[in-house]
Amino acid sequence: MSTQNEAKIAIIGYGSQGRAHALNLRDSGFDVVVGVREGGTGHKRATEDGLKTASPADATKQASLIAILTPDLSHEEIFKDSIAPNLSAGDAVLFAHGFTIHYGRVVAPKEVDIILVAPKGPGDLVRREYERGRGVPCLFAVHNDATGRGADRARAYAKGIGGVEGGAIQTSFAEETETDLFGEQAVLCGGATELVIAGFETLVEAGYQPEVAYFECMHELKLIVDLLYEGGLAKMHEFISETAIYGDLTSGPRIINDETRARMREVLTDIQNGNFAREWILENQAGKPRYKALMEKDLNHPIEKVGARLRNDMAWLKPGAN
DSSP, X not given: OOTTTOSOEEEEOOSHHXXXXXXXXXXXXXXXXXXXXXXXXXXXXXXXXXXXXXXXXXXXXXXXXXXXXXXXXXHXXXXXIIIGGGOOTTOEEEXXXXXXXXXXXXXXXXXXXXXEEEESSOHHHHHHHHHTTOOOOEXXXXXXXXXXXXXXXXXXXXXHTTHHHHOEEEOOHHHHHHHHHHIIIIIITHHHHHHHHHHHHHHHHTTOOHHHHHIIIIITHHHHHHHHHHHHHHHHHHHSOHHHHHHHHHHHHHHSOHHHHHHHHHXXXXXXXTHHHHHHHHHHHTTOHHHHHHHXXXXXXXXXXXXXXXXXXXXXXXXXXX
């Protein structure tokens, strides 16, 4: 894909990913228009960034590739009201996460390409790495290849946002969606935070100071994750003590055991068979009562109060700190 092959790219939504994609594509030489509601926060920010804006419907009319970068559960309405009526044969509709297509929330016309480019990092990192001449790795996939150019269009879009420099891996909508949801739920968000909270509670219940428990179970987690991120298990083992390594190798399997793996398989099954998607869609339709209650419980946990107090004294966390 070049600026000659794609007359214009429409970025629908101007949140974290939308802003990064739009700016990176523009700086890569593409003609970009941002589809946002006039007068909204996204419209204001895109205008300040010097980007052309239009309503989502008008942006779709102008473009041959339309990237929908709004939250997952907004896709169905946006597609029905603003995108679908304004598509032409041979257009491409791109998603940054496969949820909507994989679970059938959007069924696109057969005469358009349906593609995916999913950066493996938040939007601000996608933008920062691009500005440094580097990039964040991307997954890309083709769901419907009406033109026979779907994969090429996805790769070129990934290159335009810096994803090829970081490494682009071809996948499927199903694989990207299911592994992404599983990673969030079982490891990165759900698993990690529950492990941190359980560790904190275990130490506090045993009579240790909450402040000390916070440092050991939450604060120092970043140090370990950074080592894993930079060099895997080998780098972590290189930079922690032999005592820590021995405890890791012997006690880790006592915490994450066959029962834990069985629970993980249950989570994965709920993702694969659509149970999680149906539950989350119904939760949104009901106004998210359970979501709000669980969020309130999470944010009112003692570890949050202890952490806020301790972080207040950490000068390096303050805005503008080096």
